[in-house]
Amino acid sequence: MPSRSLLLKLASAVIFFGAWEIAGRIPVSYAFPTFIESMEALGRMALDGTLVRAYAETLRPLAIGVAISALLGIAIGLWIGLTEWFDWLFSPIFVVMQAAPLAALIPLLVMVYGIGLTSKVFVVCIMAMPVIVLNTAGAVRNTPHSLKEMGRAFLGSRRDIILKIIIPSASPIIFSGLRLGISAGFIGAILAELKITPTGVGDIITFSRSIADYASMYSAIFSIIALAVIFLNLLEKLERTLFEGNVRGYASD
Amino acid sequence: MAMLQTEPAAAAAGTGGAIAVSVRNITKNYGDVEALKNLSLDFPRGQLTSLLGPSGCGKTTLLKIIAGLLEPTSGEVEVNGRPVRGPGPDRAFVFQDFALLPWANVLRNVAFGLELRGVARSEREAIAARYIREVGLAGFEKSYPHELSGGMRQRVGLARALAVDAEVLLMDEPFSAVDEQTRRKFQEDLLSLVKNENKTFIFVTHSIEEAVYVSDQIAILLPRPSRVSEIIRPRGLRQKDVANIRRDPEYLDIVDRIWASLKSYVE
Numbered sequence: 099m100p101s102r103s104l105l106l107k108l109a110s111a112v113i114f115f116g117a118w119e120i121a122g123r124i125p126v127s128y129a130f131p132t133f134i135e136s137m138e139a140l141g142r143m144a145l146d147g148t149l150v151r152a153y154a155e156t157l158r159p160l161a162i163g164v165a166i167s168a169l170l171g172i173a174i175g176l177w178i179g180l181t182e183w184f185d186w187l188f189s190p191i192f193v194v195m196q197a198a199p200l201a202a203l204i205p206l207l208v209m210v211y212g213i214g215l216t217s218k219v220f221v222v223c224i225m226a227m228p229v230i231v232l233n234t235a236g237a238v239r240n241t242p243h244s245l246k247e248m249g250r251a252f253l254g255s256r257r258d259i260i261l262k263i264i265i266p267s268a269s270p271i272i273f274s275g276l277r278l279g280i281s282a283g284f285i286g287a288i289l290a291e292l293k294i295t296p297t298g299v300g301d302i303i304t305f306s307r308s309i310a311d312y313a314s315m316y317s318a319i320f321s322i323i324a325l326a327v328i329f330l331n332l333l334e335k336l337e338r339t340l341f342e343g344n345v346r347g348y349a350s351d
Numbered sequence: 352m353a354m355l356q357t358e359p360a361a362a363a364a365g366t367g368g369a370i371a372v373s374v375r376n377i378t379k380n381y382g383d384v385e386a387l388k389n390l391s392l393d394f395p396r397g398q399l400t401s402l403l404g405p406s407g408c409g410k411t412t413l414l415k416i417i418a419g420l421l422e423p424t425s426g427e428v429e430v431n432g433r434p435v436r437g438p439g440p441d442r443a444f445v446f447q448d449f450a451l452l453p454w455a456n457v458l459r460n461v462a463f464g465l466e467l468r469g470v471a472r473s474e475r476e477a478i479a480a481r482y483i484r485e486v487g488l489a490g491f492e493k494s495y496p497h498e499l500s501g502g503m504r505q506r507v508g509l510a511r512a513l514a515v516d517a518e519v520l521l522m523d524e525p526f527s528a529v530d531e532q533t534r535r536k537f538q539e540d541l542l543s544l545v546k547n548e549n550k551t552f553i554f555v556t557h558s559i560e561e562a563v564y565v566s567d568q569i570a571i572l573l574p575r576p577s578r579v580s581e582i583i584r585p586r587g588l589r590q591k592d593v594a595n596i597r598r599d600p601e602y603l604d605i606v607d608r609i610w611a612s613l614k615s616y617v618e
């Protein structure tokens with residue numbers, strides 16, 4: 099029931115923020131503000147335009163990187179999943195990419211692409227793309243053999259079988275890859291701003307920490323997490339409208 | 352109990368046009384495994400032929416070769432005199448594991464074969480609705496496969512195969528995953544389907560009773576090496592009332608005979 103799940107979400111939010119407030123009041127650390135202080139700082143930055151300017155900056159590499167990762171990632175994943183030799187050629191790249199310590203790659207990226215937008219988009223993509231590619235490829239390869247055979251028996255073309263059988267069958271795993279990839283992309287966007295050049299939300303975090311304005315720092319972190327959660331919820335809605343029957347469960351029992 | 356006939360494997364073909372599907376010297380190897388060896392068999396038009404044999408003797412392999420889903424290592428399959436090169440509109444398949452799309456409702460699943468053939472939506476849904484009624488699933492058009500019992504799922508699979516109106520219906524142990532009561536109902540329904548639809552049925556089963564109950568012709572397949580060991584035509588049974596078949600002496604006699612020849616292959 100949607101109302102019940104909403105209530106549960108609200109309850110867990112109340113518990114989490116309550117714990118934050120209490121931890122801030124004890125205080126756990128001199129550098130840890132209360133929830134209310136942080137929200138005040140957030141309200142202040144929202145009103146004076148700091149937040150809007152920061153997000154205008156941060157969202158650019160994030161949006162471009164996430165869009166590239168989603169489109170290219172799904173396309174490459176489909177391709178890897180559908181063709182033997184492509185799997186052999188490209189799969190290792192994404193496995194390495196997923197395992198690579200990003201911080202170690204950033205100096206390399208900066209050397210090649212400078213400190214501008216390109217490097218930041220790359221960081222987002224490196225974070226977001228591998229899990230999208232690998233999930234998509236795995237899901238495509240695991241399409242039940244008998245469904246593909248059924249498609250052939252009823253005269254489906256290769257294209258029909260991909261569009262009407264393989265992709266819908268893979269969609270739950272593709273979407274879970276998208277969710278993981280996009281959350282990683284959010285982390286990548288902030289990481290890029292902390293490690294390459296302090297701009298946008300990363301700049302608020304760096305600057306407010308340097309002047310010991312911890313309430314602003316935590317409110318900036320809070321805002322990016324909130325944005326990620328909202329975005330992931332929207333993605334879930336999209337999945338539901340696109341593949342209604344899938345969410346209703348599988349007849350594999 | 353006279354009407355029982357046994358003939359050698361490569362039975363002489365009947366009169367011209369009486370044979371819908373003809374399998375000639377099929378051999379199929381999976382690597383080192385010899386699944387079928389030099390197998391020949393004719394399937395009379397408008398009749399139901401069972402492929403009966405212990406599991407692993409190559410029944411599914413043969414059926415998929417006829418369907419054009421598998422390539423034989425050597426040999427030919429002809430449907431209406433034309434060699435099979437792949438799946439075709441003259442054949443429809445009912446899968447042992449149903450092979451329904453879990454994300455599609457009953458209506459779309461039944462219409463799926465027509466959808467793949469490019470039939471317009473309203474037309475294919477009208478046809479599908481008719482076959483959904485015919486297999487007794489009226490009212491379940493909007494249900495999803497996971498909401499149905501095994502027997503109902505196989506009715507969806509059957510309706511999907513009927514909806515494309517192929518001359519030859521290939522059924523791979525369609526009733527093996529449903530409970531005994533449902534299975535008996537299915538067998539009765541299958542008999543009336545054979546009578547009313549002018550189609551050729553090729554029906555795989557490992558149940559002797561089922562084969563004798565529904566078949567015009569039974570091909571007994573034996574493993575190692577896989578071959579057609581016997582063809583049995585329980586002709587007398589087809590004239591009789593379905594309610595009495597299981598008590599009929601001829602029925603019991605044929606079941607016994609088949610069991611006698613299969614017994615030595617069961618560990």
Ligand SMILES: Nc1ncnc2c1ncn2[C@@H]1O[C@H](COP(=O)(O)OP(=O)(O)O)[C@@H](O)[C@H]1O
Nearest residue numbers: 381384385386405406407408409410411412413
């Ligand atoms: N894809 C495959 N690869 C290798 N061996 C197979 C494959 N499919 C079937 N076989 C083997 O071929 C033989 C016949 O299998 P099958 O046609 O499924 O028999 P049945 O349907 O009568 O149980 C079995 O020994 C089986 O192990």
Ligand SMILES: [Mg+2]
Nearest residue numbers: 410411412524
């Ligand atoms: Mg089988």
